[in-house]
Amino acid sequence: MAVRKRRRSASQKRRESQLKAGAWGGVVVLALLLTFWSVIWSYAVEVSIIGAVGGGAWWLWRTDRLIRVSDRRWRHDEAVSVGHRRLAEVDIMDGTQFEDFVADLCRRDGCTDVRRVGRTGDDGADVRGRLPDGRTMVIQCKRYNPKRKISNGEVRNLLGSQVHFKADVAIFVTTTYFSAPAERCAVQNGVVAVHRDHLGLWNNGAALPSLTAVNGAGQGDRRHRALRKDTYE
Template sequence: MAARKKRRRSAARKRREARLKAGATAGLAVVALLLLFWSVIWPYVVGVVVFGAMAGGGWWLWKTDRLIRGNDRRWRHQNAVMAGHRTLAEVDAMEGPQFEDFVADLCRRDGCTDVRRVGRSHDDGADVRGRLPDGRTMVIQCKRYTPKRKISNSEVRNLLGSQVHFGADVAIFVTTTYFSGPAERCAVQNGVLAVHRDHLGLWNNGAALPSLGEVNGSGQGDRQHRARWKETYE
């Protein structure tokens, strides 16, 4: 038994030595060919080395640029959040045009373009217009109501009419209060982004506008929250 294991180890060692010799022989053959034909192939060898170095350097520069740009965007966003932050109590104290400017500034902070406040009498249901970061056009209705008043279903439908009137891709309703049940259902069923008071707080604290779409139709508190709300404001 021991002799058999010894023969196996010897055979394995011989195979390894044979592979090493074959590899060394092949390596020497390659070196010999390179030396023999160096005068012909050296430009190609140098070209491959230079190309590899340039490709590696370009990839490193690209990765470094992406890292720097990403860090810069995060820093600018955090700085914009800190500079434009308002408490909801301060927002509640704003006049209508101030609230519209506040919403427009939040849009610009999040990378929206062509943002302009258009709210006025006969505004066709639009207070702010512009483009989302992905290029889609948006129309925004802003309602700075007292906390105890709710957004009605008819107000959401007016915004849908405004979306059709302006040919906007996305309709957004931003308010300092909450939506009634029918109004919230109407908004979600028709693709309107309903930014109620809780979501406005998230947006004001740094959440990006596009991310609010992921929680559309949620929030507005549970039963206990609504009971405390009524005790406070009604």
């Protein structure tokens, strides 16, 4: 018991010593403030004003950024929705009409020498031409039911067509979506994969070159929605 009392006593002494040191420190700081207040008060006021202005500016910037990001997302989602509604007309086209439709979109965006070449034995090319920057392009068009997926093999066939025609850019345009392997194959090999969402945007007025910047994104599932969210923030 005596040992425990001695330990408590030593612990209490340490706490008392720390409290006294803290109290004396506070007294010293207060004394210094009172002594030099006429000198430092103006600096304290300036620091407070700068902090308040800086905090207010940061809050306004953050609020504006959040509003802008939210607006961009809304506009993007609305454009996709409008584009999908307009695709109802595309869904009833036959293969030849769809190829002509894609060729017309290319011409609208400033592509030159655009011609539809799709037919039996077309070597995997439905539309050929030049992008606005002069690069040659080869396009494969697939008007499929939206529930069907573009396979990896179909993307590889387009790559073969690109080599055959010595085209600078290969573009795959479809009314449906790409399977995961097909999407990876397209992105890894520089194929512009224009799936249903992007076709809706293209049909709604987005330029073809702008679709290359979001290649491999936006296919509507949770993973792509997360990717799109990160892009807009």
